[in-house]
Amino acid sequence: xxxxxxxxxxxxxxxxxxxxxxxxxxxxxxxxxxxxxxxxxxxxxxxxxxxxxxxxxxxxxxxxxxxxxxxxxxxxxxxxxxxxxxxxxxxxxxxxxxxxxxxxxxxxxxxxxxxxxxxxxxxxxxxxxxxxxxxxxxxxxxxxxxxx
Numbered sequence: 001x002x003x004x005x006x007x008x009x010x011x012x013x014x015x016x017x018x019x020x021x022x023x024x025x026x027x028x029x030x031x032x033x034x035x036x037x038x039x040x041x042x043x044x045x046x047x048x049x050x051x052x053x054x055x056x057x058x059x060x061x062x063x064x065x066x067x068x069x070x071x072x073x074x075x076x077x078x079x080x081x082x083x084x085x086x087x088x089x090x091x092x093x094x095x096x097x098x099x100x101x102x103x104x105x106x107x108x109x110x111x112x113x114x115x116x117x118x119x120x121x122x123x124x125x126x127x128x129x130x131x132x133x134x135x136x137x138x139x140x141x142x143x144x145x146x147x148x
Contacts, residue, residue, distance in 0.1 A: 003069055007143075010062035014139060016055035018132040020048045025129040029122055036115045041125075045110075056098075059135075063091065083146035087138045094138070098131045 024044055032040040067088055071077040077085050105124040109117060141147045 001065055003066070006062045006065045006069070009058055010066065010139070013055040013058040013062065014132075014136055017052055017059060018129075018136050020052050020055075021125070021129040021132045024048070025125050029125050033118065033122060036118065038113045038115065038118050038121070041118075041121065042113065060095065063095075084142060087142050087146065091135060091138050094131050094134050098128055098135075101127050101131070 024041070028040055028044045032038060067074065067077065070084055070088070077088060080086055080089070101124050105121060105128075109121050109124060113121060
């Protein structure tokens with residue numbers, strides 16, 4: 001697939017993923033915590049989950065495609081001798097953390113979500129949102145030639 005199309009799809013998907021989590025963390029979560037109403041988060045999740053997961057899947061696929069372009073057959077990716085390999089590996093680490101938090105929330109917190117467990121979910125939301133922003137920061141860093 002064309003490099004420019006991959007970057008465009010990757011960026012649009014990152015916008016959806018990160019923007020959705022920022023809305024959740026900044027707008028929905030504080031209201032849910034203040035009112036002790038987990039239903040506010042559940043309602044948001046019902047509306048955002050499908051689009052959010054599709055955008056994350058597109059980010060993963062386009063990210064792998066872009067990595068393949070930068071490092072054909074992934075050769076040299078693990079060398080850590082360039083900012084590019086370091087940033088891509090950091091993004092893969094962020095992805096691993098994101099998936100771990102999402103699986104934990106989906107199978108252990110959300111099924112038992114209540115007023116009492118709302119704070120546990122809040123930590124996950126803040127964590128995933130922070131990771132989403134870091135995805136963007138390191139993605140921009142890749143396009144700009146690094147920050148350090």
